[in-house]
Amino acid sequence: MPAADQPAVAPGRRAEILDGLRITLPFMVGAAPFGVIFGALATAQHLSVVETMAMSLFVFSGSAQIVAISLLAVATPAWVIWAVTLILNVRHSLYAASLVGYVRHLALGWRFILSAGLTDETFAAMEDRYRRLGMHRNSHWAFLSSIVGMHLNWNCWTLAGIAIGTQIKGLEGSGLEFAVIATFIGMVVRRLRTPGALTAAATAGIMAVLLAALPYKAGLTIATLVAIAAAVLVDRRAAIQRIRGNAA
Amino acid sequence: MSVGIGIVILGMALINIAVRCPIFLMANRIRIPPLVKDALAHCPVAVLTAIIVPTALHLDQAPDGSQWFNPDLVATGAAVAASLATRNLLATIAVGLGIALLLRHLPVF
Numbered sequence: 001m002p003a004a005d006q007p008a009v010a011p012g013r014r015a016e017i018l019d020g021l022r023i024t025l026p027f028m029v030g031a032a033p034f035g036v037i038f039g040a041l042a043t044a045q046h047l048s049v050v051e052t053m054a055m056s057l058f059v060f061s062g063s064a065q066i067v068a069i070s071l072l073a074v075a076t077p078a079w080v081i082w083a084v085t086l087i088l089n090v091r092h093s094l095y096a097a098s099l100v101g102y103v104r105h106l107a108l109g110w111r112f113i114l115s116a117g118l119t120d121e122t123f124a125a126m127e128d129r130y131r132r133l134g135m136h137r138n139s140h141w142a143f144l145s146s147i148v149g150m151h152l153n154w155n156c157w158t159l160a161g162i163a164i165g166t167q168i169k170g171l172e173g174s175g176l177e178f179a180v181i182a183t184f185i186g187m188v189v190r191r192l193r194t195p196g197a198l199t200a201a202a203t204a205g206i207m208a209v210l211l212a213a214l215p216y217k218a219g220l221t222i223a224t225l226v227a228i229a230a231a232v233l234v235d236r237r238a239a240i241q242r243i244r245g246n247a248a
Numbered sequence: 249m250s251v252g253i254g255i256v257i258l259g260m261a262l263i264n265i266a267v268r269c270p271i272f273l274m275a276n277r278i279r280i281p282p283l284v285k286d287a288l289a290h291c292p293v294a295v296l297t298a299i300i301v302p303t304a305l306h307l308d309q310a311p312d313g314s315q316w317f318n319p320d321l322v323a324t325g326a327a328v329a330a331s332l333a334t335r336n337l338l339a340t341i342a343v344g345l346g347i348a349l350l351l352r353h354l355p356v357f
Contacts, residue, residue, distance in 0.1 A: 033338060051253050058261040063292070067299065068260060074308055078256050085260045087295040089267050090288050096271035097280050104275040115272035116265055175345075175352035178320060181303055182327045182344030184296040189331035189340070191293050196286070204294045205301035212307040220298050227294035232287050 010136035020142030021149050023129055027121035028153040034062045035154050037179050039161020040168075041066065044176070045073045049162055056158040060119070060151060063187065064088045066180050071217070073177075080217045087224055095123040102126075102135050103143075110140060117147030195238060200231035300324065319351035 011019075035056070042052040047069065055065050064085045071081050096115050103111050126143050133139075191197050204227035211219030280288075302308060304324035306315040327344030334340065 033341075047253065048250075051250070051257065054254075054257050055260070059257060059264055061260075061264055063296075064260060064264070068256065070299075072253065072256070078252070078259060081256055082259045082263055084295060084299075085263045086267065087291050089264055090291050092264075092268045093271055093280075094285065094288050096268055097285075100271055100275050103272055108273065111272040111275065112269060115269040118268050175319075175349040178323055178348035179341055179345050181300055181320070181324065182341040182348075183337070184300050185324065185327040185344060186331050186337040186340035188293050188296045188300065189328060190335055190337075196290060197293050200290045200293045201297040204297040208298035208302050209305065209307065212302045213311045219302075220295070223298040224291075224295045227298065228287050228290045231290040231294070232283065235286050236283075 010138050013138050013141045016138045016141035017145040019129075020125075020145030023125045023142075024121065024146040024149045027125060028149055031062065031121065031150065031154060032157045034066070034183070035157025036161035036164065037183070038062065038065050038069070039158040039163075040165035041161075041177065041180065042069045043162050043165025045069050047072070052162055053155065053158065056155050059085075060117070060154065061085070061089055062154070063184075066183065070177065070180050076217050080221065083221050087221075092118055092123075095120075095127075099123065099127060099130070102130050103140065106140055114140065114143050114147065117151060119147075119150055121150055122146045194235075196231040196235040199234040200227045203227035203230040320348060322351060323348035 038056070039052060042055070042065075043049075047055075055068070059065055059068075067084055067088065068081050071084065095118055099118075103114055106114070122143070125146050129142065130139070188201060192201060204223050207223035207226050208219055211223055213219070214222070304321045305313065306318050306320065307313065309315060323344050326347040327340050330343035331337075331340040
């Protein structure tokens with residue numbers, strides 16, 4: 001770490017831990033409804049308390065968990081659920097790639113914990129914080145407290161969702177499952193801002209319908225891969241045209 | 249915990265570690281090519297749309313497409329409209345879920 005990045009006096013651990021929680025708090029509030037939705041739906045799909053909590057403790061990924069329970073409900077084979085988890089979460093490797101410069105100097109154990117706990121929310125909070133404040137010898141304590149805060153928050157709200165799902169019988173088939181699809185719609189629509197993203201969505205939708213009859217939900221995986229390829233082609237074409245336009 | 253679900257959860261947990269950890273652990277030896285970065289960025293839209301559309305058309309329940317016009321399709325349309333109008337995730341869920349519940353309990357379909 002270059003010495004120039006260090007303020008004259010680095011804030012202490014305690015101050016860093018508190019600030020990490022402070023910048024993560026809005027995200028913790030935002031994640032609460034999804035924890036409840038996940039807990040309640042998992043209970044409605046007959047997952048036990050242990051199974052539901054094990055997902056929130058060890059998988060720690062809202063979208064993957066919600067997709068997994070909706071796929072488990074229609075008896076999807078494990079490999080399809082794993083493929084979908086991979087496709088949904090591979091973006092975290094991008095987050096790791098953009099934060100790696102700030103953790104390079106840390107011990108291996110620290111780097112493992114900080115990467116294993118990385119979420120959309122902690123990435124957003126910490127990337128912004130590093131940009132604003134730079135880094136110093138205690139910065140990683142804020143990173144850690146952001147992760148611990150998100151994790152505790154997610155598990156508490158999952159538990160609340162389980163309690164709600166246990167109290168209210170007949171959630172299954174009530175129409176409440178649509179909360180999952182509505183969540184996905186919101187996640188997709190706000191990303192549809194580039195020709196590449198629009199291509200990905202259009203291709204995935206059409207291919208998924210055409211391949212819907214394939215066994216083991218194979219159509220889902222194939223449609224996703226074809227859509228990603230189509231989107232990359234569209235992006236490349238746009239990039240080449242930009243370069244040509246600049247040259248002319 | 250049933251063995252089947254236990255294995256599913258274990259696999260998901262390992263995948264999540266596998267996508268997050270290697271870059272931090274091999275901090276000085278990794279470069280991601282721009283093409284791969286671009287492909288990674290499109291993953292969520294692609295997989296989520298591939299789940300949304302067949303579900304909205306009830307192809308999981310009727311693969312021949314005989315139930316394509318159903319309450320969930322209307323609710324999907326409403327959720328897309330709400331999302332475009334508000335750009336807000338919770339508003340999208342509220343509108344989509346509200347319409348889905350309403351149609352399920354009204355004798356429209």
